[in-house]
Amino acid sequence: MKFQGSDAYVATPDLMLAVNAAITLKRPLLVKGEPGTGKTMLAEQVAQALGMPLMQWHIKSTTKAQQGLYEYDAVSRLRDSQLAGKGDESVKDIRNYIVKGVLWQAFTAEQPVALLIDEIDKADIEFPNDLLRELDRMEFHVYETRELVKAVHRPVVFITSNNEKELPDAFLRRCFFHYIKFPDAETMRAIVDVHFPGLKKELLAAALKNFYDVRNLPGLKKKPSTSELLDWLKLLVAEDIPIEALQSKDDKVAVPPLVGALLKNEQDVTLFEKLVFMQRHNR
Ligand SMILES: Nc1ncnc2c1ncn2[C@@H]1O[C@H](COP(=O)(O)OP(=O)(O)OP(=O)(O)O)[C@@H](O)[C@H]1O
Numbered sequence: 659m660k661f662q663g664s665d666a667y668v669a670t671p672d673l674m675l676a677v678n679a680a681i682t683l684k685r686p687l688l689v690k691g692e693p694g695t696g697k698t699m700l701a702e703q704v705a706q707a708l709g710m711p712l713m714q715w716h717i718k719s720t721t722k723a724q725q726g727l728y729e730y731d732a733v734s735r736l737r738d739s740q741l742a743g744k745g746d747e748s749v750k751d752i753r754n755y756i757v758k759g760v761l762w763q764a765f766t767a768e769q770p771v772a773l774l775i776d777e778i779d780k781a782d783i784e785f786p787n788d789l790l791r792e793l794d795r796m797e798f799h800v801y802e803t804r805e806l807v808k809a810v811h812r813p814v815v816f817i818t819s820n821n822e823k824e825l826p827d828a829f830l831r832r833c834f835f836h837y838i839k840f841p842d843a844e845t846m847r848a849i850v851d852v853h854f855p856g857l858k859k860e861l862l863a864a865a866l867k868n869f870y871d872v873r874n875l876p877g878l879k880k881k882p883s884t885s886e887l888l889d890w891l892k893l894l895v896a897e898d899i900p901i902e903a904l905q906s907k908d909d910k911v912a913v914p915p916l917v918g919a920l921l922k923n924e925q926d927v928t929l930f931e932k933l934v935f936m937q938r939h940n941r
Pocket residue numbers: 666667668669691692693694695696697698699700818820849852884885888
């Protein structure tokens with residue numbers, strides 16, 4: 659079981675190394691990186707490359723660890739017991755009202771699966787701690803039925819985080835960590851090539867220069883990332899923007915067309931326009 663990248667996803671050697679290290683160690687791979695640098699897609703691609711189904715658990719601020727294990731649907735049981743006749747056996751059996759969560763499904767799947775716990779930093783601070791034992795020992799108890807659910811096959815676990823909250827040390831100890839660095843120009847070219855195989859070289863070069871100019875602007879609130887570049891390129895192609903519109907004659911920074919795909923708030927746009935203005939007037 660080794661991950662070697664895929665046709666749809668550009669994985670740098672250090673990323674591949676990290677994926678394989680986590681698989682070898684049988685530990686979850688904790689992936690951090692700027693938004694849009696391919697963290698979620700990594701799990702999808704590794705699962706596909708290794709021929710495993712991917713089970714996804716997208717975390718929100720209200721998500722509780724217990725929901726990943728199971729939930730006891732007491733309300734339905736109460737309702738059924740009121741509606742059902744006396745001889746109804748199914749209401750008596752509490753197991754009929756236990757709803758399996760993603761972890762349970764991953765633990766008891768017939769074949770080894772990949773499990774994505776996406777954006778773990780969205781949940782409250784207790785969430786990672788509440789899953790320590792489950793992810794470590796790959797088992798948990800169902801109190802209502804006094805059952806022990808144990809993983810038949812250990813899932814390959816991916817955990818992503820955007821760094822909105824710090825994760826507890828005890829949790830970090832159990833993971834293999836990888837930070838997806840923002841792609842350099844060469845890697846970015848390879849990524850664009852995956853999405854737009856036929857793109858003209860000159861257009862790509864001009865677009866990338868514009869893109870990195872915008873990104874390297876000091877003081878930006880939100881730097882555009884890979885997915886924004888891809889959106890922007892899609893627009894450039896769809897709108898048939900001529901390459902001249904991306905090149906300024908005097909090699910100075912200019913506001914690129916359709917800049918709304920790259921800059922997502924008015925302060926950043928103003929900052930950028932100011933810079934362009936100052937350059938034009940040599941101040
Ligand atoms: N290495 C890559 N190879 C190919 N496409 C990529 C790569 N990295 C990013 N992309 C593109 O960027 C898009 C965004 O990636 P993805 O949703 O995985 O980012 P993310 O890191 O999970 O972002 P967020 O933190 O906002 O959830 C993908 O749909 C894909 O089109």
